[in-house]
Amino acid sequence: MTTELDPASLQHLRTTAVQKLDNAVCTALANVEGDAARRGIKEALAACTEAGAVVSPQVLGCVTAADEHLRYNERMEARMLLTVAHRLLSRVRPPMVVPGPSTPGDVVLGR
Template identity: 75%
Template sequence: MTVATELDDMALQHLRTIALQKLDNAVRTALSGAGEDAGHRALEEALAACAEAGAPVSAQVLGSVEAAGEHLRYGERMEARMLLTVAHRLLSGAHPPMVLPEPSTPGDVVLGR
């Protein structure tokens, strides 16, 4: 790998990181109640920046942000706020994903003998 290729890879990674930060900032701006139009517009711009940079946005974050944007368009603040909170927590990585136990099958549990 040449130095130029390494620099190009680093620059691309930097652009992706900035795009994800912009998305998280847009989510926080929308959560702050800056206004439905401003929040919706910020979310759309941030999603476009992520797509342009090829930033890895999870399907859960993407779905939450898009749905929140639609709720903001119609003035549905409570619904948007719930979805934006989920997106923010996923973007910040504050909480590891939940791991649910496998479902039990008959015979797994032996009751008092």
């Protein structure tokens, strides 16, 4: 059974996948054990691919290189690359929409 999602749902799914990648990068930056960090990033990248989320080549390059450094316990190099990836990912997030204040005529009660 195939379920097709509307464009808004697809965009939400993609945004969530990119946020998951950013969370994995932040977790890796928090000095998590190397293998756990690598596993989290790998899972997040797979979620991005599955959702069809576009991850910039710069972010992919940083994350891939950081993964290689983590594999050899080169934490400082990995940390630098993950910091760059996090900053790039934070620019991708859609701006938070804050609703304006309501006025007395905005709310209609009893209908």
